[in-house]
Amino acid sequence: MRTFYTLATAGLALGSITATPALAQEFELQFASYIGEAAAQSRAQEWWADEVEQRTEGRVSVEFFYSGSLLGATDILRGVGDGRASLGYVANAYHPAELPLSSVVGVPFMTSNAEAQMRTFMDLYQNNEAFRQEWRANDVHVLFFNPLSENILGTREPVEGLDDLEGMRIRGLGYVNQVLEAVGANPVAIAAPEIYEALLRNTLDGYSGFAFEVVTALKLQEVAPHTLSTGTGNYVFAATPINLDLWESMPEDIQSILTEVSAEYQDTVSRYLAETEDEVCQTILDAGGTVSVLPDDDIARIREAVGDSIVQDWVETAEARGVDAASFLEEYTETLAMYEEEVDYVSGVNRCAERG
Numbered sequence: 001m002r003t004f005y006t007l008a009t010a011g012l013a014l015g016s017i018t019a020t021p022a023l024a025q026e027f028e029l030q031f032a033s034y035i036g037e038a039a040a041q042s043r044a045q046e047w048w049a050d051e052v053e054q055r056t057e058g059r060v061s062v063e064f065f066y067s068g069s070l071l072g073a074t075d076i077l078r079g080v081g082d083g084r085a086s087l088g089y090v091a092n093a094y095h096p097a098e099l100p101l102s103s104v105v106g107v108p109f110m111t112s113n114a115e116a117q118m119r120t121f122m123d124l125y126q127n128n129e130a131f132r133q134e135w136r137a138n139d140v141h142v143l144f145f146n147p148l149s150e151n152i153l154g155t156r157e158p159v160e161g162l163d164d165l166e167g168m169r170i171r172g173l174g175y176v177n178q179v180l181e182a183v184g185a186n187p188v189a190i191a192a193p194e195i196y197e198a199l200l201r202n203t204l205d206g207y208s209g210f211a212f213e214v215v216t217a218l219k220l221q222e223v224a225p226h227t228l229s230t231g232t233g234n235y236v237f238a239a240t241p242i243n244l245d246l247w248e249s250m251p252e253d254i255q256s257i258l259t260e261v262s263a264e265y266q267d268t269v270s271r272y273l274a275e276t277e278d279e280v281c282q283t284i285l286d287a288g289g290t291v292s293v294l295p296d297d298d299i300a301r302i303r304e305a306v307g308d309s310i311v312q313d314w315v316e317t318a319e320a321r322g323v324d325a326a327s328f329l330e331e332y333t334e335t336l337a338m339y340e341e342e343v344d345y346v347s348g349v350n351r352c353a354e355r356g
Contacts, residue, residue, distance in 0.1 A: 025059060025251055025254070026058070026059045026060070026061075027059065027060045027061070027086075027246070027250065027254070028061050028063070029060065029061065029062045029063065029086035029087055029242075029246075030062075030063050030065060030070065030085050030086045030087075031045070031049070031062050031063065031064045031065065031085065031086065031087050031088060031089075032065050032070040032071040032076050032079060032080065032084075032085035032087075032088035032089070033045075033064065033065065033066050033067075033068075033076075033088060033089040034067065034068045034071075034072060034073035034076065034089065034091075035066070035067070035089060036066055036067050036217065037064070037066045037067075038217070039213075039214070039217065039276075040213060040269065040272040040273045040275070040276035041089065041146045041148075041238065041269060041272070041273075042064075042066065042089075043272050044146075044265060044268050044269035044272045045064075045089070045240065045265075045269075046064070047265075047268050048144075048261055048262070048265050048268070049061075049062035049064070051261045051264070052257060052258060052261050055257045055260075055261065056254055056257050059254060060254060060257075060258070065085070070084075070085055071084060071085055071088065073091065073094055074094045074095075076088040076089065076090050077090045077094070077095050077098060077099075077138055077140070077241070078138070080139075080140050080241055080242070080243050081138045081139035081140050081243065081244070082139070083243055083245070083246075085243075086242060086243055086246055087143065087240060087241060087242040087243065088240070088241065089146070089238055089240055090238060090239050090240070090241060091236055091237070091238045092105060092236060092237055092238070092239070093106065093173065093174055093235075093236045096174075096317075097321065098134075098137075098138055099134055099135070099138075100134070100317065100318040100321040100323055100325070101130065101131050101134050101318060101323055101325065101328050102121075102131075102134065102237070102239075103174075103314060103317075103318065104314060104318075104325075104328070104329060104332055105117065105121075105234060105235065105236055105237050106174045106175040106176075106235050106236065106314070107175060107310055107311050107314050108175060108176075108179055108232035108233060108235070108302075108306060108310060109231070109232060109233055109303060109306075110233055110234070110333075110336065111233050111234055111336055111340060112150040112229075112231075112233040112234060112347040112349075112350070113234075113339075113340050113343065113345050113347070114147035114148060114149055114150065114234060114270075114273060114345060114347075115147055115266075115270045115273075115339075115343045115345035116336060116339035116340045116342070116343050116345065117147065117234055117237060117336065117339075118145045118146065118147040118237065118266060118269075118270070119266060119339045119342075119343065120332065120335045120336045120339050121145045121237060121239075122144065122145050122266065123335050123339070124331065124332065124335060125142050125145070128328070128331060130323060130324065130328060131328065134323070135239070135241060136244060138241075139243065139244045139245070140241035140242065140243060140244050141241060141242050141243075141244050141247040141248075142239045142240070142241045143240050143241065143242055143258060143259075143262045144239070144240050144262040144263075144265045144266065144269075145237055145238070145239050145240070146237065146238040146239065146240065146269060147237070147269060147270060147273050148211045148213065148234065148236055148237060148238060148273075149211040149212035149213040149214075149234075149273065149277055149347070149348050149349070150211070150212060150229065150232075150233050150234050150235075150347050150348075150349060151176060151208060151209065151210065151211065151230070151232055151233065151234065151235040151236075152208065152210060152211070152212045152215070152227055152228060152229055152230075152349055153170070153206055153207070153208045153227070153228045153229075153230050154206055154207050154208075154210065154215065154220055154221075154224040154226065154227050154228070155168070155170075155205060155206035155224055155226045155228065156199060156202075156204075156205055156206065156223065156224050156225075156226070157205070157226065158226050158290065159206075159226060159228055159294075161294070161295060161298050162183055162294065162298035162301055162302065165180075165183050165184060165185045166183075166184040166185070167184065167185070167186065168185045168186065168205040168206055169185075169186050169188050169203070169204050169205045169206075170185045170186065170187060170188065170204065170205060170206045170207060170208055171187070171188050171189075171190050171195055171198070171204055171206070171207035171208065171209065171210075172187035172188065172189070172208050172209045173189075173208075173209025173210075173235075174209065174235065174236075175235070175310050175313075175314070176208050176209040176232070176235055177189075177209075178306070178309065178310055178313075179230075179232055179302065179306055179310070180208065182302065182305040182306050182309075183301075183302055183305055188204060190204075192210070192214075192218065193218070195207045195210075195218065195220060196218055196219060196220060196222075196223055199220070199223035199224050200223050206224060207220065207224060208230075209235065211236070212227070212229075212277060212280060212347075212348050212349045212352075213273060213276050213277050213280055213348065215227060215280055215284065216279075216280045216283045216284065221283060221284045221287050221289045222287065225284070225287060225288060225289035225290065226289060226290050226292075227284055227289065227290065227291045227292075227349070227352075228291075228292055228293070228294060229292070229293045229294060229347065229349040229350065229353065230294050230299065230302060231293070231294055231299035231302065232302065242258075270343075270345060273348075274345070274348065276348075277348025277349075277351065277352070278348065278351070278352075280348065280352075281348065281351065281352035281355065284352070285352075285355070291349060291352040291353050291355075292353050293349065293350060293353045311329070314329075315329065
């Protein structure tokens with residue numbers, strides 16, 4: 001039976017992984033997440049937990065701690081590794097030092113295909129020793145990766161073309177800030193929960209470094225009704241790792257079931273993501289907002305302005321942390337291209353723009 005915890009139980013954070021005695025071979029897992037239970041990934045992870053509990057005949061059960069009630073966003077990777085949580089929802093963007101290879105996702109113009117990107121990282125985790133070791137060095141084993149929608153730009157006023165961004169104060173994150181600077185905007189560093197108030201008070205003109213699927217969760221369509229794809233693509237992913245010692249303590253049959261359900265999760269979460277994107281689209285349009293895609297000529301201008309500067313910066317930064325970034329980039333690009341050919345996912349922003 002699954003149990004859900006939100007902010008009201010923030011004081012109940014567990015200090016260690018809870019499991020029944022080894023002879024019973026039963027595991028009660030605590031899942032730490034900083035996102036809410038209504039998110040597409042959360043709903044898919046609940047499906048995963050139900051399937052695991054059913055297929056293990058109750059030998060594995062999961063308690064969900066949502067909205068940072070067990071561990072905050074920046075602490076989940078470390079918290080799963082040291083056993084304060086059994087498993088968790090980890091966004092790579094919060095851990096550039098610990099996950100330098102994973103940070104390749106922030107390089108713009110790689111892909112807008114969230115499903116292909118998710119499958120690419122799972123493939124690399126299974127087949128690329130350096131990438132797998134990057135996670136295991138943090139004392140975790142990744143069960144599956146989660147897709148997030150492409151990066152969007154939300155603005156208070158309509159944006160007809162690239163020139164409209166000149167001088168605009170736009171919330172950014174990571175490499176997105178370098179893109180904003182390249183097109184003449186002024187990136188502003190504020191946390192996601194603060195975006196709404198900043199837009200309301202007119203201290204921001206817009207926001208970026210933000211996935212399309214999350215727009216309505218923070219009700220940003222109320223204060224920035226115009227949503228735009230800049231063509232820069234996906235900028236972040238989230239993984240769901242389990243404590244490595246816990247994983248290795250599990251009997252082989254339970255490991256096999258968790259691995260089996262995790263493989264099936266990729267189809268389930270992709271479906272939930274597409275459904276959520278369509279719901280977000282409808283909510284924005286119903287509120288009188290707009291969803292559009294920047295003209296091709298303007299996207300080409302962004303590419304030209306950015307050039308190779310960001311990918312070179314990523315390679316240099318990652319290699320300074322002791323990894324072979326150039327080799328990984330080549331394998332990542334090739335694997336991503338393969339999955340882009342195999343899956344039929346279309347960016348939710350593009351689907352919505354066609355409707356509008």
